[in-house]
Amino acid sequence: MNYAGRFNSFIFKGQNVYDAIEAYKNMEGITHLEFNYPEHIEGYDLAELKKAMHPLKVNGLALRWRNEFLDGDLTNPDESLRQKAIKIAKDAADVCRELGGSVITLWLENDGFDYPFQMDYEKCWKQVVEAVREIADYAPDIKISIEYKPFEEREFAMIDSAGMTLYLIHEVDRENVGCTLDFCHMLMKHDSPAYGLALAAAKGKLFGLHMNDGYGWKDSGLIFGSVNFTQSAEFIYYLERYGYDGVVFFDTFPIREESKAECRANIAAFELIKEKVDSIGVEKISKVVSKHDGISAQNLILDMMK
Numbered sequence: 001m002n003y004a005g006r007f008n009s010f011i012f013k014g015q016n017v018y019d020a021i022e023a024y025k026n027m028e029g030i031t032h033l034e035f036n037y038p039e040h041i042e043g044y045d046l047a048e049l050k051k052a053m054h055p056l057k058v059n060g061l062a063l064r065w066r067n068e069f070l071d072g073d074l075t076n077p078d079e080s081l082r083q084k085a086i087k088i089a090k091d092a093a094d095v096c097r098e099l100g101g102s103v104i105t106l107w108l109e110n111d112g113f114d115y116p117f118q119m120d121y122e123k124c125w126k127q128v129v130e131a132v133r134e135i136a137d138y139a140p141d142i143k144i145s146i147e148y149k150p151f152e153e154r155e156f157a158m159i160d161s162a163g164m165t166l167y168l169i170h171e172v173d174r175e176n177v178g179c180t181l182d183f184c185h186m187l188m189k190h191d192s193p194a195y196g197l198a199l200a201a202a203k204g205k206l207f208g209l210h211m212n213d214g215y216g217w218k219d220s221g222l223i224f225g226s227v228n229f230t231q232s233a234e235f236i237y238y239l240e241r242y243g244y245d246g247v248v249f250f251d252t253f254p255i256r257e258e259s260k261a262e263c264r265a266n267i268a269a270f271e272l273i274k275e276k277v278d279s280i281g282v283e284k285i286s287k288v289v290s291k292h293d294g295i296s297a298q299n300l301i302l303d304m305m306k
């Protein structure tokens with residue numbers, strides 16, 4: 001598998017981008033890096049960054065619209081700010097290409113609402129569709145990946161579920177627009193992670209993964225497989241069934257844990273759960289799934305735990 005860890009696991013503890021690159025270079029299993037843009041790139045020389053990260057590759061860049069974009073990213077009521085948000089995404093695509101990456105992730109943090117009567121839903125929905133289309137057409141060689149989250153920072157996010165994400169992708173109607181699924185975000189929405197994954201992957205629209213775990217009522221960012229073993233195993237089964245060959249990015253928050261050990265714990269969990277799935281095999285699991293039966297499903301889970 002290709003694995004990547006989160007830069008801010010180190011940066012939030014006072015280290016800089018180069019420290020984080022160094023930490024990941026010396027971590028067994030890590031193959032790729034993933035930057036936030038502009039947060040992790042601004043002020044750094046791209047050529048120097050490229051030199052420092054060798055032999056690791058860049059998977060992509062995750063957009064962060066902060067500070068002035070509190071009222072909206074792609075739906076900001078101030079048209080000049082809305083245009084600026086679109087421009088930042090286009091710049092991110094250019095930088096991504098320059099660094100050898102292939103995907104930019106759009107988490108529309110501020111495109112949502114807090115109060116009834118606060119937003120003209122149809123108008124803002126069209127603004128999101130048109131902006132994503134404009135970004136996609138600007139960089140047809142770069143994958144534009146939508147990462148949904150049901151709420152936080154806004155009370156309601158516009159793109160809040162697997163279903164809404166697939167609806168957006170359908171409306172945008174561009175080859176290079178797909179999605180990144182964040183396991184914790186899916187649990188927060190009470191989406192079944194594997195269900196969303198299957199529908200996205202079946203359409204060739206699964207561009208990225210943010211693996212982690214949690215209890216569902218907030219973005220816990222716990223170590224993968226620590227809380228929901230069975231749903232994690234089902235998720236990996238569908239990854240294998242659809243031949244996912246992208247990067248597995250661990251979007252976890254080692255606030256109290258040592259960051260390197262925490263990232264390694266994620267890789268170890270993913271590898272072990274994958275091993276459990278493989279020990280039974282996609283074909284045999286598919287046979288159980290085709291039975292449409294709860295008891296057979298439960299017996300399969302027990303078999304995996306042996």
Ligand SMILES: [Mn+2]
Pocket residue numbers: 147182210251
């Ligand atoms: Mn995420």
